[in-house]
Amino acid sequence: MSKKSLIPSIVTALRLLVAPVLFYTIMTNQYSWAILILILAGITDFLDGYLARRLDASSDSGAYLDVISDFILIVLGFAAFVLKGWYDPFILLLIITMFALFLATSSLKKLVYDPVGKYLGAFLMVMLFVTLLFPEPMIKTILLALLVIICLISIISRFSVFLNRNNG
Template sequence: MKIKIIFKKKLPHILSLLRIAAAPVWAYLFLNGLYIYSIILFIMAICTDFLDGYLARKLNLSSNKGAYLDVTADFIFISTCFLGMGIKGWYPLLLPLILLVMFSLFIMSSTLKKLIYDPAGKFFGSFLMIVIFLSLIFPYSLLWDILLILVLAIASLSLFYRFRFLIRQKRANS
């Protein structure tokens, strides 16, 4: 009975950790041309992403630690996907580095007393998951080029909002 309660309390964290563990497996499948299996694993990762947040809210287990774990799991999985696609030549290898900058800015700005409202950044992770899914389902270079432009545009918009907020906050404190 006690194990069941502990498992229930840790289930959202376990789902996030599963997504982290799935990242290298996805890379192996993808890099070895096992695209159907990489798509299936990707869909499972999306399900764990949805489910961990849903369960945390439903079971009243939401926490800052859990939120950071969820975002970190997303970052690791998404970056691994783009790194794998970069190795295959689908996207520039620079893209995971851009994602690292975006993730770092999110972590740094989430420690501020007044949180940054970033409408572009709020949906950036979900958008990246959609880009990966579309790239896997429709592996065409023209689509990849269009999606890359959209990723860079939304990342730039998110950076703009964050820097604008920080500049305004600095002026208000002066």
């Protein structure tokens, strides 16, 4: 791995480091800090991709590190919400299932591109942010319903692309 390809990976790894801090801030009711951490995570998510393209340092391993960093941050954020009683544990099962589906289909010889699924992680980040800003039950119910809809559309999209490619 070249030195220039390390730069985007280090930026990505910052999300791994702040994930436990996000969990802690939510659990200890330090919501302003949690919001700042999510903003930082969003900046690093944008910046690592930008740097990888700008430095011509994109790689499959960097892309997987990016997804795994997002996944850990998202799971720890929602785990804190579940422990606080803000969401049903079902949400963690849904998030983990969607990530497992991504991993299972991404490890195929021909990747299954899911035009909807690529926005799932972004929606989950926004959902964390909005939940912290507006923790009212009605807002959380709406966010959860939207998440289920996006997940269903993503699953249909992913399998549709997979079936069309195999039949075509």
